Amino acid sequence: MPESEGIRINKYLSEAGILSRRKADEEIERENITVNGEIAVAGQKVFPGDDIRYNGKPVGEKQKKVILVYNKPLGLVCTAKEADKDSIFRKLDYPEKLIYVGRLDKDSQGLLLLTTDGELANTIQKSRNGHEKEYVVRVDQDITEDFLKGMRGGVPILDTVTKKCRVVKQGNRSFRIVLTQGLNRQIRRMCEYFGYRVVFLKRIREMNIELGNLKPGEYRELSAVEESELRRLCRGSKKDSEV
Secondary structure, eight states: OOTTTOEEHHHHHHHTTSOOHHHHHHHHHTTOEEETTEEOOTTOEEOTTOOEEETTEEOOOOOOOOEEEEEEOTTOBSSOTTTOTTBHHHHOOOSSOOEEESOOOTTOEEEEEEESOHHHHHHHHOGGGOOOEEEEEEESSOOOHHHHHHHHHOOEETTEEOOOOEEEEEETTEEEEEESOOOTTHHHHHHHHTTOOEEEEEEEEETTEEOTTOOTTOEEEOOHHHHHHHHHHHHHHHHHHHO
């Protein structure tokens, strides 16, 4: 929290993971929030060292939010730990509760962002924000120019047409693709439309975050530079969606 400026109390309560800003405003109106023993008022700013309480219980600043890059192995699924024996969270030993950002299906591998920051996860996942995701794909037969052109131009699947995307051939049967949407099994369905079957699919980038040399099952925290740029891109997305 900035020493000189402070922050609005509803934002403080939201960042502490106690209440959403709207709910915080409602609780302030109900006089359930106090600052230094006095009933808080709407729009009030709070400062480091202030004693902030909700229904009499002290509220502390939440610990730094965690963002991890995880290399999801084949055979694991993006689901709750209790829901599936092959859940990523049964294999991932991490002390805090994490949520995944977007999904990779059981037969896909590669970069998966995991975080304790629900607001950030929601911003990244909203399709209208057009965040890039890059994949390396291998198919079961030689790639033609017609296939590449068709994939780039939009493919009719799932009662819609996919957004135009970048596709670059890498080998006789492999290519890179950059998507800005996340339909269910999108790449596989796009390939199937043209008579191709995906035999390998790996996500290598999400927005500015790259998988790098992480081995399957390994994870790392974002660097300060990576996190700063990621949050900057997300703030830009929010502004664009409000225009």
